[in-house]
Amino acid sequence: MTLGNAIYDQKLANVYDRMYPIGEDTDQAVEFIAAHTPPGGRVLELGVGTGRIAVPLARRGLTVHGLDGSEAMLAELRRRDPQETVTAQLGDFTEEGTGQVFDTVTLVLNTFFVAITKEQQLGCLRLAHEQLVPGGRFILEAFDPAPYHHLQKPDFSMRHLDERAVMLDTLTVDRSQQLMLSTHTIVDGGGAPETRKHVLRYAFPFEIDLLAQLSGLRLVDRSEDWRGTPYTASSLRHVSVYEPDTHSPWPSATAG
Template identity: 40%
Template sequence: MPFQVNPEAYGDALSEVYDQMYPTMETPATVDFIASLVEPGARVIELGAGTGRVAIPLADKGFDVHAVEVSPLMLEKLHERDPEKKVTTIRADFTKLDLEGTFDHCYVVCNTLFMLVDPEQQIETMRKVGEYLPSGATLLVEVYDPTYFHGLTKPEFQVRHLAVDRLMVDTISVDPPNQILAEIHTTIGGGEVSTFTELSRYAWPSELDMMARIAGYEKVDRFGGWDRSPFVVGSHRHITVYRKQ
């Protein structure tokens, strides 16, 4: 495989700024959307939970939430935010799941599935978590729409204002034949500069559906946002719900 990613290094490198990269303004809508897919108190699992942005408020609603995360620094922050230990945490690479019992629902948000840069690994991860999802259980995948990025012919620069005294400059470049997006995050603040390269392997919506079918799912619905707005031309992302066959 020409591309390699260390998920633990990714989490550790970005743990200090992760919550600033992904503001919590969308969290209530995200949690409500997920909660609407299952019965109250259902047993759910998140792949790549990060600092618990979604897992903790979902547990606060009474769901039995299990959070898989490989980065110890991310988990440390999750535990700080969840002193009552409402979320069951599992430190593991979610491509190598070894779980107990079954779950009513699995969700993978924030482009996490695309962090697997091998399409076979993306399929295998969906198949593997499907071993813990009985027939009729649901899988939710949130990823960016690749249309805009696939057309880039030269690197693009974006700036994120993380805090009053901290910003992040993202340098984005694309390898269209391999559907690989490389994003160099440069964080500047407090008199320090740090960089980390994030790779993602994007898939087109129809391709994602095909991979899900191979892994044993059928598509239920697709949306362009947590408000259930339709996925249309120009949508920046898509949120797809699959059902285990």
């Protein structure tokens, strides 16, 4: 799979929800996505991970399908969702579709950037378009890379995972290719520290809009967060909503 650089193994899957402890943000994301989906509608989450978003959406009566490239993350999803209210599928969302269509396709928490070439990002957006019903919505959440683009030296930080474990992070940036290399080292007293590396290809919002346009998608709304705060030049992230462009040369998916 082309996303192999960013697939979470069991070690990272076990701590993923503690890496991103964003309960309130999760609630707002679920509200936002549900509001853009017809009652009882169908949702596809690309990079579904542990089901932080997908499971609450399914509990609202939506039919939810999740695609992820990590078996370890899908195992965590099954633990969170033993009743299998979310249909989970192993696959690379830059190359593989589900063969189905949905009212809403969503890609949250910077997951779009694990596609580390423009071609992979374009493939992701084209597949998102192909899996949308006419009039459907594609919702993408990502950070604005402007603060990182001019990073001159490695950035070091530490995350507290629990009372016995911390994660040490190192971030370096290659501006010429818009690549970010993140190194995660987990220190938990369970033996020698273990290090994992992930590469992201960041893209600026206007660049994503252009790739989306080439994929048959049109931007209809952009906010700073899931609460709908207006997006401005100082915003550090964005939640962008796209719809199939009826004037695009790329054909829309059709239900049935």
